Amino acid sequence: MATTSPFLSLLLFSLFFFSFSSSATTFSTTNRRIKKVEYLKLPLLHKDTFPSNPSQSLSSDIRRLNTLYSSLLHRSAKLPLTSGASSGSGQYFVDLRLGTPPQRLLLVADTGSDLVWVTCSACRSCTRGRGNSAFLARHSSTYFPYHCYDKKCNLVPNPKGVACNHTRQHSPCRYEYSYSDKSETKGFFSTETTTLNASSGSSVKFKKLSFGCSFEASGPSITGPSFNGAQGVMGLGRGSISLASQLGRRFGNKFSYCLMDYTLSPTPTSYLLIGRSNTVNGSKMSYTPMINNPFTSTFYYIGIESVYIEDVKLPIRPSVWAIDELGNGGTVMDSGTTLTFLAEPAYRRIVRAFKRLVKLPKADDKTMGFDLCVNVSGVVRPSFPKMSFKLSGDSVFSPPPGNYFIDTAVDVKCLALQPLTAPSGFSVIGNLMQQGFVFEFDRDRSRIGFSRHGCGKP
Known part of the structure; x- marks a missing residue:
């Protein structure tokens, strides 16, 4: 498999590859079971203003397009969307809770990519506070990296020169994504329980989300100003490992979004809706x-x-x-x-x-x-x-x-x-x-x- 993976750049929007149970269940804030849901409505977190330096936004866009072109050459839930404009980015973010107990992460929502990945840390003694920007994998009882021999490991590009030891119990699936601007993310392709907070105040939990747990990230596309405020990417593309593809069967294979005018004050909430809704x-x-x-x-x-x-x-x-x-x-x-x-x-x-x-x-x-x-x-x-x-x-x-x-x-x-x-x-x-x-x-x-x-x- 090629070492350069199909990917993005980051000036706006993404989701994840989900392997999930046959039904999604809505929970109230007291964790009492309420009902099955037919769609998800998630807020897209949007900052108040367009980047104060438009040339910075343009530079980030050009880096993103170079990445998208490179990937081509190498061949209903409603969620709030938050824009990253005030942090120097034109991106919209989705609030995702990953792990057990859940850890809150903001991911760039992106229709131009498939893989879902988050920045990870293997720290045991860390406490997740306001300043922690990584997913603490060792703090979750449901985190599990795929074995390198698992067929799902073939869905992501693996690093060259790393052999898979089929006999070892703990031989994780390693992935390596490289971008045309020399940006890179490396880590373990893993599975985890995830919770999506809907606009109604309820939450929807899915088991066995497949995602990239990134322990190393470098380069302007994923560490520069255009990525400020984000802990990863949520891919909504047409490929098999995107969130849209994996949730498709459960929610009618359809999603929609509405991006509100950033010049309005106060800035109205934008939404990402997965599934069918009136x-x-x-x-x-x-x-x-x-x-x-x-x-x-x-x-x-x-x-x-x-x-x-x-x-x-x-x-x-x-x-x-x-x-x-x-x-x-x-x-x-x-x-x-x-x-x-x-x-x-x-x-x-x-x-x-x-x-x-x-x-x-x-x-x-x-x-x-x-x-x-x-x-x-x-x-x-x-x-x-x-x-x-x-x-x-x-x-x-x-x-x-x-x-x-x-x-x-x-x-x-x-x-x-x-x-x-x-x-x-x-x-x-x-x-x-x-x-x-x-x-x-x-x-x-x-x-x-x-x-x-x-x-x-x-």
Whole structure:
């Protein structure tokens, strides 16, 4: 198995591989059994503001995309989501309780990866306090690393030169994930009991969660500013070891989320919903098919057919959006990337159109990394042209201008798009562009739904 694993970068969102019992049970805070649940609704923890230094966010996004591209080359529960914006990150976090007794961890929720992993410590005498940022494996009575001979060990990349001793009782499954920016996480592929805290105040417990217990992590993607406040990653990708895949059979093989506008005060809670719920109204959803890429099973591809600005179709060749015979190109929905990256020919056409239509004065000091920034001082409600994406399946995604013109300094707004220059890369619709919409990932029907109705309902 290759030593470089499919993985992420970390600017937003992830879950875990779960082996679980046939039913999930809800418990009250007094641990009294109440009922079986049909879906989970988890808060996505979201910080109050966009990163004070947008160029830092851009740098983290670029590192993430390099990692995602590298992985391609190497081929209903509702949970609160918390954003990491105030810690210099555009990520959203999920509150996970791991072990017996449970230990609280914040994980980056990420649709662009599969593996779930947490930072681990083998300390025996440590007491888990506010400052402890690792899972204390020796403090849990239900923690158990897979044996290297277990078939589940084949689901993760194993380090070179480490032989498996089939006869030894304690020969753990070692994994090693390497990233294109030289970031690395190493540890034991393990199983554990996990508890997810739902928005209702109840909790849902699962047995035998399969995850990476990381004893060594290095590199900017997983130790730098974009990872501040997180103790690991929760993968929601299409691969077999993601949380979405492992919970799929129990919760209808479907999940959705709603990312609320970060500019609102107080910041409303965003949610990740695993399973089916009445809060997602299918009659008001627009759907576009998930596009398959034979070179990767992780990413959620969609098909862009054309781009409109102020209802005028831009002259962009359809081949700009296509996946080629080597698996390059296409467009991915990614909660773990903050900004939106578009194939360069399309990006240039879009920027040119906006520069022609936006009548506001240019900012004196253009924010580093953005090609269009304007001065909005004295303008109470600045107006920007409307952009729409016509998608496969005859659906149209029309985000409000606030999703792509963002505040980067006092009285300065910039177009939050970036050109995709890597020849082996793909376009990415990031989490800022997704704000204010419910996005439903229906894996059984291979489609992605979206709607502005019902976003953020409790």
